[in-house]
Amino acid sequence: xxxxxxxxxxxxxxxxxxxxxxxxxxxxxxxxxxxxxxxxxxxxxxxxxxxxxxxxxxxxxxxxxxxxxxxxxxxxxxxxxxxxxxxxxxxxxxxxxxxxxxxxxxxxxxxxxxxxxxxxxxxxxxxxxxxxxxxxxxxxxxxxxxxxxxxxxxxxxxxxxxxxxxxxxxxxxxxxxxxxxxxxxxxxxxxxxxxxxxxxxxxxxxxxxxxxxxxxxxxxxxxxxxxxxxxxxxxxxxxxxxxxxxxxx
Numbered sequence: 001x002x003x004x005x006x007x008x009x010x011x012x013x014x015x016x017x018x019x020x021x022x023x024x025x026x027x028x029x030x031x032x033x034x035x036x037x038x039x040x041x042x043x044x045x046x047x048x049x050x051x052x053x054x055x056x057x058x059x060x061x062x063x064x065x066x067x068x069x070x071x072x073x074x075x076x077x078x079x080x081x082x083x084x085x086x087x088x089x090x091x092x093x094x095x096x097x098x099x100x101x102x103x104x105x106x107x108x109x110x111x112x113x114x115x116x117x118x119x120x121x122x123x124x125x126x127x128x129x130x131x132x133x134x135x136x137x138x139x140x141x142x143x144x145x146x147x148x149x150x151x152x153x154x155x156x157x158x159x160x161x162x163x164x165x166x167x168x169x170x171x172x173x174x175x176x177x178x179x180x181x182x183x184x185x186x187x188x189x190x191x192x193x194x195x196x197x198x199x200x201x202x203x204x205x206x207x208x209x210x211x212x213x214x215x216x217x218x219x220x221x222x223x224x225x226x227x228x229x230x231x232x233x234x235x236x237x238x239x240x241x242x243x244x245x246x247x248x249x
Contacts, residue, residue, distance in 0.1 A: 003062070004078045006069055007234055008053065009043045011062050015082040019063050020092045023182055026060065027102060027156050031181030034058065036168055037065035037086035040072075044227045045165060047234075052165055055172045063089065066210075068228055072235045077242070085210075087189040090159055091121075097157060098125040105153050105180065107146070108136035108161025109190045117190035131155040136162045143174065151179040158183040161190045 003010035014022060019035075026033035036042075036059040046052040056062055063084035064070050073080040097104050104121075106114040114133035122128045132153035138146055150158060158180040160167045167185035175183065191197035 004073055004080055006064075006072050006076065006078070006080075007043050007047060007231070007238065009038060009046050009056050009062070011038070011064050011069065011073065011080055013080055014061075014063060014084065016084050016088060016092065018081070019061065019084050019089055020096060022061055023089075023093060023184075024096055024100075026182050027100075029181075032175050032178065033060040033182050034171060034175055035061045035063070035182060035184035037063050037084060037089060037185065037187075038069065039064075039066035040068040040231045041227045042164060042168075043069065043072075044231055044234075049165075052168070055165075055168050058172060068231060072231065075235050075239055077239075086184075086186050087192060090184065090186045090189050091124075093157060093159075093184075094121050094125050094128055098128040101127075101129065102156035103129045103131035103154060105131045105150055105155035105158045106133045106161070106190065107150070107158065108134075108163075108167070108186070109194075110137060111135045113190050113194055113196065114161075116194040120193045136160075143170075147174055147177055151177070155180045156182065159186045159189075160184070161186045161188060163187060 001013060004013050012019075012022070023033075023035060036056060038056065042052070042056075046056055064073070064080050065084060065086045067083050070080050070083050094104060096102070106118050108114060109117070112135075114135060118130040118133050122130060132149060132155070134146060134149055158178060160171055160183065162170055162185065164185060164187055167187070171183045171185060188197055
């Protein structure tokens, strides 16, 4: 299945159900497999950061975590089937884990957050096996200890909530030694699962305005959200160039 290029980042043309199916296949095959949920911020970061571009190219599955990416793909004439919010994908994978007997490891958040998220997920998905948890506030010199803990837990699925792009950098750097068939970054999902952060109401989600709702709760994110109008401007510029090339004599 050919990927769809959105400003230099290649996305897999799958919806939420398709992403789950791909990851289920990953878990039953030869690992390790690296899943990235990329939003507009990630696309714009990749445009100016060769390291992030390389990580995205290396990933086994890249999905559109945000309506902006889907809009961009459609505007550029290469439509993605829909957004795949990372938190929804992670929750669906935990449901699959409970059904299939997968072991799940949660890495990230402040002290106690991963354990709290594990408890919430286990309550919501009876039978879920949480192989282990660890906080995300560890020093670079502690990487070996974290890796050892993950390997000893032998998870099928590692969900890392270290914040983007730190989680993508960390997972890419240690992918071959973590021992998990599937690894994925989940940003601040654990804070939402434990009630430390609020997700937008479903109406806002359906309108593609989660980013706006979050900005009202966290005004300090304004600087980061400037990536959205910048992204839109670059998409329109690329669209005009494409039209110009098409109509040139």
